[in-house]
Amino acid sequence: MILANSFLPRMLRTRTRTLFANGSVLGAANAPVASIFSPQAILDVMTYNGSLTLSRGKRSRAGGELQQKHKIVNMLSLISPRRKQPRRIKLSYEDLLRHRTVHRAWQLIVRTKRAERGLELQKQYYKMKHACDELRKTSHVLYESAMEKPSPIRFPLEYRIPTLTPPRRIWDATWKPPAEEKKRRRTV
Amino acid sequence: MTLRHVPGPLRPHTVGLVEQFVRPARRQGGRSIGTAAAKEITTEAESSLLSSTTSSVAESPASVAFKIMSGLILCRQPIVTPELTPFESAYYNYQSELQKRLMWTFPKWFYYPEGTLAERQFSSVQPTVDGSDRTEFEKPDIVFNRDRRSKQEVVFPERDVERETEESAKIYAKIEPRSRITEADKTIDFRSLERKLDRTLYLLVKKDRQANEWKFPAAEVLNGESLTGAAKRLLLHTGGPNMNTWLVSNTPAAYHHYPYKPEDNEAYDGAKIFYLKSRIFAGTFVPQKESGIIDYAWLTKDEIPDYVHKGYWASMANALSKQ
Numbered sequence: 258m259i260l261a262n263s264f265l266p267r268m269l270r271t272r273t274r275t276l277f278a279n280g281s282v283l284g285a286a287n288a289p290v291a292s293i294f295s296p297q298a299i300l301d302v303m304t305y306n307g308s309l310t311l312s313r314g315k316r317s318r319a320g321g322e323l324q325q326k327h328k329i330v331n332m333l334s335l336i337s338p339r340r341k342q343p344r345r346i347k348l349s350y351e352d353l354l355r356h357r358t359v360h361r362a363w364q365l366i367v368r369t370k371r372a373e374r375g376l377e378l379q380k381q382y383y384k385m386k387h388a389c390d391e392l393r394k395t396s397h398v399l400y401e402s403a404m405e406k407p408s409p410i411r412f413p414l415e416y417r418i419p420t421l422t423p424p425r426r427i428w429d430a431t432w433k434p435p436a437e438e439k440k441r442r443r444t445v
Numbered sequence: 446m447t448l449r450h451v452p453g454p455l456r457p458h459t460v461g462l463v464e465q466f467v468r469p470a471r472r473q474g475g476r477s478i479g480t481a482a483a484k485e486i487t488t489e490a491e492s493s494l495l496s497s498t499t500s501s502v503a504e505s506p507a508s509v510a511f512k513i514m515s516g517l518i519l520c521r522q523p524i525v526t527p528e529l530t531p532f533e534s535a536y537y538n539y540q541s542e543l544q545k546r547l548m549w550t551f552p553k554w555f556y557y558p559e560g561t562l563a564e565r566q567f568s569s570v571q572p573t574v575d576g577s578d579r580t581e582f583e584k585p586d587i588v589f590n591r592d593r594r595s596k597q598e599v600v601f602p603e604r605d606v607e608r609e610t611e612e613s614a615k616i617y618a619k620i621e622p623r624s625r626i627t628e629a630d631k632t633i634d635f636r637s638l639e640r641k642l643d644r645t646l647y648l649l650v651k652k653d654r655q656a657n658e659w660k661f662p663a664a665e666v667l668n669g670e671s672l673t674g675a676a677k678r679l680l681l682h683t684g685g686p687n688m689n690t691w692l693v694s695n696t697p698a699a700y701h702h703y704p705y706k707p708e709d710n711e712a713y714d715g716a717k718i719f720y721l722k723s724r725i726f727a728g729t730f731v732p733q734k735e736s737g738i739i740d741y742a743w744l745t746k747d748e749i750p751d752y753v754h755k756g757y758w759a760s761m762a763n764a765l766s767k768q
Contacts, residue, residue, distance in 0.1 A: 331555060341550040344586055344593045363536050373767075380763040381698070388700035392672075392719055395513060402671040403695045403719075413691045415726035419526045419643070422622035427524060428638045432689050432727035 511702065512713040515675035516663035516720035518698065518764065519648040519690065519730075521743065525625050527643050527768055545596040550589045566602045635742040638725070644745040645766055648730060649752060650683065651740035659742075659752040661761070663718045672697060676721045683736040688728035698722045699764035701757060720764065 348356060393400040529537070557564035576585020576592045586593040604617060629637035638646065650662045664679035666672060673695050680690060697719035704715040732738040742752070746765045750758050 335552055335555055338549065340588045341552070342593070343547055343549070343596075346546065359536065359539065362532070366532070377767060381766070384700075384764040385696060385698050388697040388719055391700045391702075391717065392697060395511065395717055399513065399666065399672060402673070403697060405695055407695070413724075413726060415689060415691075416522075416724075417524075419523045421526055422625060423525055423627070423642055425623065427623075427627065427642070429727040430638070430729045432729075433687050434689075 510713050512711070512716040513666045514663045514716055514718040515666050515672045515679065516661050516699075516701075516718045517648075517676050517679055517723055518661055518720050519680070519723045519725055521638050521646040521725050523644055523768060524642040542596070548596065550591045550593075550597055551599045553589070570600045570602050572598055572600065635744065638729075638743055640743065641745055644768060646743040646745060647749065647765060648725075649742050649744055649749065650732070650738045651742075652737055653739050657754050657757065660757065661720060662738075663720075671695070672719055672721060676723070680723070683733055683738055684730040685733055688730060689726045690728075691724045691726065693722040693724065695721070699761055701760040703756075720761075722764075 389400070389403070392403060553564070553567065557567045571590060574587055574590050574592050576587055576594075579585075579592075579594070583594065591597045609617075625642055627637075627639045627642065628634075629640040634640060640646065648662065649659050651658045652660070662679055662683050664675055664682070666675040670678075673692060676692065680688070699720040700718070701720070702715060702717040705711040705713060730741055732741055744752065746762075746767055749761075749765075753761070
């Protein structure tokens, strides 16, 4: 299998994804040369060298070698691009223009959204700064206590990232503080 | 340490603290905004902010006694992702179709070994591909029952219902996504936290008085208390203990001040409210009797202006998030 590992990267060298990376269609791949690196060719080399054991210490039955051969061909065919790759996308000039227009429109939307979000954050920041300045003018004791940063900052585990669809139980309305917390409140 | 709220001279070492703790955003964020239009808007925002600070300073000389209050912007974060625009959904559809077109052929021989019953069942439901569906001058390029010029349609055979046990039915049951529109959306229940799942909801409370009924909850900061301590006490006394909340920071995120009228019968001339941001994760807000709250609502940013006074909204709007 050493031989198989050595040719893996070359086999997996496909350029189909360039379309998504830079918005051009021209990078879609041709199938790499499969004649030397096809599963069957590799297998022939391996059988010629006489090393065909996949699992160590396993007793082989009669005709086991042929079965093993099929198994290896099957496995290798999964990672081989031979005859499984799609055709390269050929776009006409108009289609290419269309594709690029869509891509640029999308980039424009992303940029606008980012700018809007940045502006919103900036506004929130100035609100915060204004509040802090006022607090400092009003009471420096309160100001200093407000500027204290908890260390370490504890981030709640309950935080969840928005999903496409809501969870089964959307909101836990019957939440109650843990029992220890209750006891502590009673004693204090 | 005892805290006393006497407006006094600043200690020298606190003068530079604002700049030290709160770094100006322009240095970091200026580049990301980029466009000239955005710059104009920000400069406008800055100038309006400057004017507002100067005016507030002029209105509130040091001799006026203010009641210091701690307010709470309690919000529920969005549960689902924002609604897509028609262009966004069309773009995602285009990208997924492109990806399907560029996908490798499904390796049938690996999942369904040759000569098995499963293979026969699988093959029987596959659509026949002859390449005649496309009227083009190209030659069809069919390999492994797939026209390599287009995406592959793989159909999986349906499960045998008769042989299904209860357990297997449970495992293979189709997952049906929940609706993004809930019951609370249909009935427009402002007290429910299951409304408007893709937006941030803010808590507003209503008090029994003539003007400015609806506001974010706020309470006076007692002697010896910090803003944070007052906010925690406020939450417990107004909404009860059954809420899982998290205070984002000790730093106030918004500020509002207003003068008291003579008919208010207050010992102070006015009030200054410093708002802290907080998040709710679980539980219910149950208005307590002693707090004087007669109603409450969970509202999005767009809905709040209908409830609150104009001046109040002007000092709160920019602290809230749009989504």
